[in-house]
Amino acid sequence: MTQKIGFVGLGAMGLPMATNLIAAGFHLTVYNRTASKAEPLVAKGARRADRAGDVAQPGGIVVSMLADDAAVKALVTGPDAIAEKLAPDGIHISMSTVSPATTRELAAYHASHNSVMVAAPVFGRPTAAQAKQLKICVSGPAEIRAKVKPILEAMGDAIFDFGDNVGSANVVKLAGNFMIAAAMEAMGEASAMMRKSGVDPSAALEMLTKTLFAAPVYQGYGAIISHGRFSPPGFRLPLGLKDMNLVLQNASEVTAPMPTASLLHDRFVSAIAKGRADLDWSAIALGAADDAGLKESR
Template sequence: MTQKIGFVGLGAMGLPMASNLIAAGYQLTVYNRTASKAEPLLAHGAHRAARAGDVARPGGIVVSMLADDASLEALVAGEDALAANLGPDGIHVSMSTVSPAITRKLARVHAERESTMIAAPVFGRPNAAAAKKLWICTSGPADAKARVRPLLEAMGQGIFDFGEDPDAANVVKLAGNFMIAASFEAISEALTMVQKSGVDPVAAIEMLMTTLFASPVYQGYGAMIAHRKFTPAGFRLPLGLKDIDLVLKTAAEANVPMPAASLLRDRFLSAIAKGRADLDWSAIALGAADDAGLKVSR
């Protein structure tokens, strides 16, 4: 029997993730605020729900991929009442990058209604989502994680478990996003120095990416920064600012100073103030060039 799954959030990440679930044989009921984004899935057999909460079946599974804390809270505890609609034995797999605090809060809401919330945020851009190459972090009750593991395997290349505390995976996701954003600053400062010293920054980054820094983050973003290619945006600047704000909030709750994160927040704010909000989040790299007096196009 084909398993029926609900899916909410069909943006740049959610759409390819949902497509991979359909390709794996799952029957999807989907919802997106902009209804037209569901059309590619409907053409492959998905059903469209009139309201977000309507994707849930009692005792079933719902996956969400939403933009922020407010959207997730509205889905779970607002008028859509996903937690109530899932009911006993239902599972909500939250794959969004959100605060640990909102996950703890909404996990309690689910528990009060006898459903379960699993945190499963992902690492990877839209092209990785389309290729089933996401890295997925999970946390929450062990039995629920075991039940949803086949879904996660249909969307990613690896699953890493961080225990039963509901928010643990969100902490790891924020830590990773901070480290990625910090690499933008390191790359941009280094390449600005290289360029102003009369050396070709593209040649420099190609050497560094294939030797000392042969990692996906440096290889992917290093080339974007060296070539100043920030469109199309896989992850827009305002979303990067949202994540760094979450990093700083989470660090403050744990009494952890993060001075580099504060610098990154200023870079995001500056980039958005300069009209770069539609660019990829790695475009904060233009800030180092600005500071050094180099001419940039945006």
């Protein structure tokens, strides 16, 4: 396979995703704001671009994995404006966790400049990205979804199609992150109650996550929470706060009350205010321990 792809964003998730694309035989031109992060990919044959817009070519494909809405907007409409540089008929695969409204806005901008955008946010931590075990949600024009499927398959082990409405995959991603955060909060509260009752939370959560809650989210985060292994982070607390803001924003736009999301938002704000910004987002579970008068267990 000799297809050329541009890739923007080589953070904890983007780097292993781009590495898997190279392993699958794609030829990559890559850009990251911190240029040194591209070095492992250059060593594998990728070309490093000096500017984000330089990864795009007319009729080509660009994959982006960026931190937030502002970064994706800057890539599409800013000085580098890949929407224009991809024309005619180029494709932008946006894999970032952003608001559905932003995706719809940028898809319209792409269309007005004769290029196209699909949303393909992912579920999975950096270890899953390395192992090509990401779960990828995709939405956008049917013909484009089919065209980019081999690229997505090179980065994940399951692709889930959510139709033509380009923002739909982002709605699913936000719903999933909300449910993950709710599970972490529940385990944090349960752990605090057990600790104050003289029960070892690690033994209890191990049992519960092997039986009643035998699912990857409970098993993975249950071990992190019960053992206090919040560093190094796989997904930092400020990113969790960003996602809860997006959940509440979208919920407000569609008039869907989400009181649990409001609680989770406040947990993230509180955790950051207490100096935990560099910890994994699962450290919101410490909020329940704080409320119970327990000392940090990490």
